[in-house]
Amino acid sequence: MRVSDCMTRGVEITNPQETIRDAARMMVDCDAGALPVGENDRLVGVITDRDIAVRAVAEGKGPDARVGDVMSAEVRYCFEDDDVDEVLRNMGELQVRRLPVL
Incomplete structure (x- = not known):
């Protein structure tokens, strides 16, 4: 099976x-x-609800x-x-739960 499926x-x-x-409203x-973060048609990052909680709120950054x-x-x-099986194996090795698909 392919990721597209x-x-x-x-x-x-x-x-x-x-x-x-x-970003939180979009979520x-x-x-x-x-959410993927894009700039000039390029993927430049990812922001998660955890990023907002840990890197922003916990550090005193405002909305x-x-x-x-x-x-x-x-x-x-x-x-x-x-191939999905290959991507899942890779995700396990990287210890990530989500991957943007290009």
């Missing part, structure tokens, strides 16, 4: 200049705990802090034509 479609993308408030609207200040910039990803 089981991936979530219609994903919302934020950008590094958006506020974490806006609520699409019922997701993570107007920028996504780029709290996102995870080291992004692991896969491609839609990758």
Whole structure:
């Protein structure tokens, strides 16, 4: 089976200049705990609800802090034509629960 057979479609993308408030609202609207961060048609990071809690709120940053200040910039990803079993094995080795699909 290929990743394209089981991936979530219609994903919302934020950008590094958006506020974490806006990112959190997007997460609520699409019922997701993570958003890819894109800039100039490139994937530059991922922001999760945990990033907002740990890297923003816990450090005293307000809701107007920028996504780029709290996102995870080291992004692991896969491609839609990758084999699911191979991607799952890789996710286990990397100890990640989500991967953006390019």
